[in-house]
Amino acid sequence: MELEKRGVVAPLVVTSTFLPLVQAQAKARRVDPRVIVVPHPIGGLNEAELAEKIAFAAAALLALADEARGTS
Amino acid sequence: MTTDWDVAVVGAGTAGLTAATVAARSGLRVVAYDRMAPGGQLVNLTVLHDFPQPGLVSGASELMAELVAQAAAAGVTMNFAEVTRVHAGAPPRLSTTDGEVTAGAVLVATGLSAGRLGLRGEEELVGRGVSTCAGCDGPLFRDRSVAVVGDDEWTADEALELAGLASTVTVLVPGEPRWSAARAERLAAADRVEVLTSASVVALRGSGVLSGVIVRTAGGERELAVSGLFSYVGRRGPAGLVDGVPADAAGRLHAGSGAPAAVGPVFVAGDARAGAEQSLAAATADGTRAGEAAVAALRPADGGLNLRIIDPTHGVLPEDEGAAAGAPAGTTDWTQVALFSNSKPNATELLQGMGAKLRAHWDLPELGFASKESASVPADGDTIDWLAQRYRMVLVAAGD
Amino acid sequence: MTELGVLDLPGVTEESWQEEAFRRGWGDGLPTVAPTPARVEAALAALAGFDLELAPVPPSGLVPTRESFAANAVMAGCRPADLPVVLVAIRALLAPEYNLHGVLATTHPCAPLVVVNGPARLDLGINCGANCFGQGTRANAVIGRAVQLVTTHIGGARPGSMDRSTQGGPAKYSFCFGENEEESPFEPYSVRRGFGSGQSVVTVAATEGPHNINDHGSTTGEDLLLTIAGTMAQPGSNNVYVKGPHFLVLGPEHAATLHRDGWTVPDLQQALWERARIPVEKVSRANQRQFEDWGVQPDGDAFPVSTGPEQLHVLVAGGAGKHSAWIPSFGATAAVSRPVPVPT
Numbered sequence: 073m074e075l076e077k078r079g080v081v082a083p084l085v086v087t088s089t090f091l092p093l094v095q096a097q098a099k100a101r102r103v104d105p106r107v108i109v110v111p112h113p114i115g116g117l118n119e120a121e122l123a124e125k126i127a128f129a130a131a132a133l134l135a136l137a138d139e140a141r142g143t144s
Numbered sequence: 145m146t147t148d149w150d151v152a153v154v155g156a157g158t159a160g161l162t163a164a165t166v167a168a169r170s171g172l173r174v175v176a177y178d179r180m181a182p183g184g185q186l187v188n189l190t191v192l193h194d195f196p197q198p199g200l201v202s203g204a205s206e207l208m209a210e211l212v213a214q215a216a217a218a219g220v221t222m223n224f225a226e227v228t229r230v231h232a233g234a235p236p237r238l239s240t241t242d243g244e245v246t247a248g249a250v251l252v253a254t255g256l257s258a259g260r261l262g263l264r265g266e267e268e269l270v271g272r273g274v275s276t277c278a279g280c281d282g283p284l285f286r287d288r289s290v291a292v293v294g295d296d297e298w299t300a301d302e303a304l305e306l307a308g309l310a311s312t313v314t315v316l317v318p319g320e321p322r323w324s325a326a327r328a329e330r331l332a333a334a335d336r337v338e339v340l341t342s343a344s345v346v347a348l349r350g351s352g353v354l355s356g357v358i359v360r361t362a363g364g365e366r367e368l369a370v371s372g373l374f375s376y377v378g379r380r381g382p383a384g385l386v387d388g389v390p391a392d393a394a395g396r397l398h399a400g401s402g403a404p405a406a407v408g409p410v411f412v413a414g415d416a417r418a419g420a421e422q423s424l425a426a427a428t429a430d431g432t433r434a435g436e437a438a439v440a441a442l443r444p445a446d447g448g449l450n451l452r453i454i455d456p457t458h459g460v461l462p463e464d465e466g467a468a469a470g471a472p473a474g475t476t477d478w479t480q481v482a483l484f485s486n487s488k489p490n491a492t493e494l495l496q497g498m499g500a501k502l503r504a505h506w507d508l509p510e511l512g513f514a515s516k517e518s519a520s521v522p523a524d525g526d527t528i529d530w531l532a533q534r535y536r537m538v539l540v541a542a543g544d
Numbered sequence: 545m546t547e548l549g550v551l552d553l554p555g556v557t558e559e560s561w562q563e564e565a566f567r568r569g570w571g572d573g574l575p576t577v578a579p580t581p582a583r584v585e586a587a588l589a590a591l592a593g594f595d596l597e598l599a600p601v602p603p604s605g606l607v608p609t610r611e612s613f614a615a616n617a618v619m620a621g622c623r624p625a626d627l628p629v630v631l632v633a634i635r636a637l638l639a640p641e642y643n644l645h646g647v648l649a650t651t652h653p654c655a656p657l658v659v660v661n662g663p664a665r666l667d668l669g670i671n672c673g674a675n676c677f678g679q680g681t682r683a684n685a686v687i688g689r690a691v692q693l694v695t696t697h698i699g700g701a702r703p704g705s706m707d708r709s710t711q712g713g714p715a716k717y718s719f720c721f722g723e724n725e726e727e728s729p730f731e732p733y734s735v736r737r738g739f740g741s742g743q744s745v746v747t748v749a750a751t752e753g754p755h756n757i758n759d760h761g762s763t764t765g766e767d768l769l770l771t772i773a774g775t776m777a778q779p780g781s782n783n784v785y786v787k788g789p790h791f792l793v794l795g796p797e798h799a800a801t802l803h804r805d806g807w808t809v810p811d812l813q814q815a816l817w818e819r820a821r822i823p824v825e826k827v828s829r830a831n832q833r834q835f836e837d838w839g840v841q842p843d844g845d846a847f848p849v850s851t852g853p854e855q856l857h858v859l860v861a862g863g864a865g866k867h868s869a870w871i872p873s874f875g876a877t878a879a880v881s882r883p884v885p886v887p888t
Binding site: 146150170171172173439442443450451452453454455456457458459460461462525 | 549550551552553554555556557558561564567568570578579580581584600601604605606607608609611612614615616618619649693697698700708
Binding site for chain 1: 277283484495528532
């Protein structure tokens with residue numbers, strides 16, 4: 073969130089479980105972060121499961137990144 | 145008596161955060177421990193029924209954000225170490241994964257563990273059909289059949305939540321339901337929900353992923369084809385966490401009748417307390433009571449002369465601060481992209497996987513990389529400076 | 545529940561307040577006065593009629609409330625009458641050109657220098673004479689300290705976390721003095737800055753503590769300037785490459801000698817701009833390259849200590865004796881002067 077305040081595009085990768093915490097922090101700091109939500113959990117996954125999460129998250133990232141680049 | 149903290153709260157769910165806020169607002173130095181994220185059972189829910197009052201519906205994440213923000217504003221320090229043991233004494237001591245700390249009073253508000261049926265193969269199927277969180281995993285079962293096991297308010301809420309996603313929801317109640325009439329009405333009105341009473345799950349089916357459960361009812365055993373099983377029975381309280389405090393059959397701690405004090409200045413609040421009603425309203429009320437009890441316990445016996453002061457650190461955030469994001473920092477351009485890991489397990493792997501796809505997509509030379517020393521400490525200013533100066537975009541692993 | 549900004553400290557008494565404050569990480573290491581509502585109200589009474597609106601204090605970005613602002617002044621030991629000067633100093637510190645965020649986050653040892661001109665010095669008993677930079681005068685001690693406590697407590701610039709100073713400096717406890725207008729042969733500094741002669745003015749800048757300039761032997765202004773310029777030509781000060789404002793505080797006796805020999809303030813600024821030069825060979829090759837990277841070139845075969853004569857702020861303060869002082873600065877800051885308003 074600090075990075076976004078400094079003008080860097082900084083998408084936060086959070087799991088569904090952590091999303092509310094990140095939202096609470098953002099609220100306290102009055103920022104509106106770019107967030108990529110990934111289904112919980114991330115820890116303890118095997119390779120195939122991780123690949124699935126990566127594919128899921130990367131799709132969101134590419135859309136977000138293109139949009140950020142396109143608008144600046 | 146000098147202690148590391150005035151009050152240490154174990155478990156930052158509804159009861160814990162409420163208690164922590166009450167204590168901190170009284171000027172006490174409060175730490176709230178949670179080995180996961182704050183929020184407790186709220187993490188698992190998206191919509192809350194009959195809260196803040198009967199007939200109303202509110203968002204769980206909003207409530208949780210509110211509880212966390214209130215605690216932070218009151219000055220509660222969050223800590224993500226795991227508390228492994230509470231030693232009663234004067235003062236009480238807490239063993240944590242970050243070492244030992246002392247506190248004038250301890251509030252145990254751990255809630256209950258995830259529900260387990262205790263069946264063969266159950267652990268292997270966790271995350272592969274077996275779940276305890278409709279809010280987290282519900283979307284994975286869109287248009288598929290699921291079963292929910294339990295008999296309380298949380299069970300009913302989770303079933304109602306799943307009813308919006310799954311094709312059918314079968315609620316298996318081990319005996320008779322304990323949920324409120326309002327919940328019963330709502331369940332009856334949901335056409336995708338079927339409630340079976342005196343029903344128990346005796347076996348799980350599926351290799352690799354769950355394909356069904358064997359249900360025993362008065363009419364005998366039969367297989368129910370489901371791809372998701374959400375279990376809210378077999379949830380255990382924190383038995384053994386506190387020296388010398390007895391637990392009930394479900395591992396919930398006995399706090400003594402009427403008062404929440406378990407032993408000395410150690411208090412139990414919320415679902416972790418034997419006899420707790422296990423509803424949001426009860427957890428809030430319990431948390432308030434426990435917080436007030438801790439404040440009272442720390443007041444000196446002479447009637448408690450408090451020194452009232454104006455907080456020299458108090459300030460207010462300006463109304464419209466922070467909207468100014470977006471101006472490029474320095475001279476960076478879009479080829480300068482970095483990954484910033486929080487050092488949690490698999491976080492770096494996830495970021496690298498995502499980064500590789502972006503590299504291919506944007507045809508980038510290579511990506512920068514930084515990581516926090518440890519997931520439990522805030523990012524240090526130098527690293528942030530370095531990233532802000534060198535990169536146009538930084539992908540951050542913030543929470544998992 | 546208590547109202548926001550008010551704390552009931554359970555079991556704490558006036559006797560145990562100090563320990564409680566230290567335990568909470570409040571203060572500057574010296575004992576503080578408990579900011580009870582009665583004391584804070586009394587302090588605020590001295591600000592009746594003043595505009596108490598303040599800008600956010602970095603790095604926390606929190607805006608002090610009138611009560612929390614006054615609580616810090618109380619903790620520092622201020623009397624109610626000191627509050628207007630503290631308020632104006634804080635407001636000057638929050639001017640963008642002062643660069644408070646940078647000042648607090650830097651590794652440089654800078655402190656918030658507070659200089660007072662005008663009648664407020666006499667009203668409050670601010671020491672402008674003997675030992676004016678040193679201990680022993682309440683007004684100097686508490687005003688400078690209050691300013692520091694506001695940035696520490698409300699801005700959250702606690703040493704070691706958001707205050708990243710490598711070594712810090714004793715001036716960070718408190719650095720406040722008044723100009724010795726009565727013994728100065730020159731116009732008061734504030735008047736030269738464009739304020740009225742009867743007006744009380746507070747000037748702040750982020751500076752080091754004072755560096756002594758001892759010259760007992762010189763009997764002419766010209767000779768004195770050799771010592772002063774030599775003292776200012778320091779290859780290790782931020783003024784070498786960050787430039788920015790710096791202060792020459794002449795002792796009254798040095799000032800009298802310079803004035804007797806016909807030196808005016810603009811003459812002094814010009815002469816010292818030309819003469820306070822650091823020969824390039826006093827700066828290591830590697831450090832010269834570092835300066836170059838930051839866009840700083842020597843002027844011929846020497847580095848000047850600022851960007852021009854106007855960056856040298858000349859004041860007179862102190863008592864009897866042949867000492868003056870040079871106060872180098874953080875560089876990336878400005879000397880910000882604000883009048884102390886007459887309450888309406």
